[in-house]
Amino acid sequence: MARIVVTVGMGPWPFDRLIGAIAPICADHEVFAQTGTASVRPPCPHRAFVPFSQLQERIGAADLVITHAGNTVRLVQRANKVPIAVARQAGLGEMGNDHQVCYLRMEEVSGPVIAVWDVARLPEAVAVHGTQQARLLHERPVAPAATPGHIIETLDSLCARLARSHDH
Amino acid sequence: MGNPRYRVLLVSSSGGVLLDLLALKPWWSRHRVSWIAVSAPDTATLLKEQRVRWEQEQSARRPLPMLAAVVRALRILRAEHPDVIVSAGSGVAVGVFIAARLLGIPALWLETFNIVGRPGIASRVCGKLAAAVLVQRPSLLASRPRAVLLGELY
Numbered sequence: 001m002a003r004i005v006v007t008v009g010m011g012p013w014p015f016d017r018l019i020g021a022i023a024p025i026c027a028d029h030e031v032f033a034q035t036g037t038a039s040v041r042p043p044c045p046h047r048a049f050v051p052f053s054q055l056q057e058r059i060g061a062a063d064l065v066i067t068h069a070g071n072t073v074r075l076v077q078r079a080n081k082v083p084i085a086v087a088r089q090a091g092l093g094e095m096g097n098d099h100q101v102c103y104l105r106m107e108e109v110s111g112p113v114i115a116v117w118d119v120a121r122l123p124e125a126v127a128v129h130g131t132q133q134a135r136l137l138h139e140r141p142v143a144p145a146a147t148p149g150h151i152i153e154t155l156d157s158l159c160a161r162l163a164r165s166h167d168h
Numbered sequence: 169m170g171n172p173r174y175r176v177l178l179v180s181s182s183g184g185v186l187l188d189l190l191a192l193k194p195w196w197s198r199h200r201v202s203w204i205a206v207s208a209p210d211t212a213t214l215l216k217e218q219r220v221r222w223e224q225e226q227s228a229r230r231p232l233p234m235l236a237a238v239v240r241a242l243r244i245l246r247a248e249h250p251d252v253i254v255s256a257g258s259g260v261a262v263g264v265f266i267a268a269r270l271l272g273i274p275a276l277w278l279e280t281f282n283i284v285g286r287p288g289i290a291s292r293v294c295g296k297l298a299a300a301v302l303v304q305r306p307s308l309l310a311s312r313p314r315a316v317l318l319g320e321l322y
Contacts, residue, residue: 009184010184011184049210051213071187071281071282071322072184073282074320096258096288097289099283099287100282103283143320145319149194151195155192155254155276155318
């Protein structure tokens with residue numbers, strides 16, 4: 001039995017397809033789901049929204065994270081875990097456009113992620129996650145994030161060029 | 169004389185785009201910051217210690233509400249006098265970026281992490297209006313106007 005966190009982000013679009021598909025996983029694992037604006041309720045502990053710091057704690061403590069293909073994918077990867085990701089699709093009313101689909105198509109061939117396109121196959125993805133995680137983390141290291149110093153230097157330099165300066 | 173300090177106006181919807189702006193905190197925490205944000209559970213929690221004007225989300229595809237948003241943004245920008253505006257999205261930024269262009273205030277568009285191809289309409293409009301587009305991936309440098317590589321934020 002794995003400790004699993006499911007998250008669909010904090011945006012306004014419901015993602016019923018993913019939340020509705022986790023029922024079989026709830027039967028076999030210890031699952032907590034952040035459900036956002038989904039209209040379906042999973043058979044496991046769940047909350048619509050979770051403060052970001054708590055979500056990070058839950059991600060850190062989880063064996064496995066199932067997420068929409070939002071920026072959470074990278075957050076999970078930065079925690080040295082391989083997320084299982086499902087892309088929101090505009091045609092199903094899950095997002096205003098298909099940028100999650102484009103992102104996940106790219107990430108599934110280059111990044112440490114397990115993409116699921118048919119949510120009926122989620123249990124299968126969970127079952128193989130343990131064996132795939134170590135290989136993907138080894139074969140597909142994530143590029144380092146920008147340092148605070150680089151962020152400050154880049155933006156201050158841009159501002160010096162663009163904005164009126166105020167010395168105080 | 170210390171380092172130059174700017175009046176920075178940060179503009180954000182709910183969701184992942186808010187995380188992008190929060191990841192810039194090492195920079196904006198050194199300046200005088202105010203926010204325009206869409207009211208939602210995450211913005212309410214994460215911005216509770218910030219100075220925020222709450223706005224409704226807008227769609228670039230609905231011109232009349234957008235026009236009203238531009239008028240409100242003009243009023244806010246005239247009151248706040250920001251030196252620079254930064255946003256990663258989404259719809260709420262469009263009216264602010266139009267107002268900023270009208271007033272000659274530089275605005276920076278930050279392409280959120282998981283945009284890897286053709287961006288949505290808010291991103292396309294704001295990218296065109298922006299003084300620079302901050303990208304997190306080198307692969308976007310060629311396709312975004314006035315692109316500056318910031319690197320991955322988290």
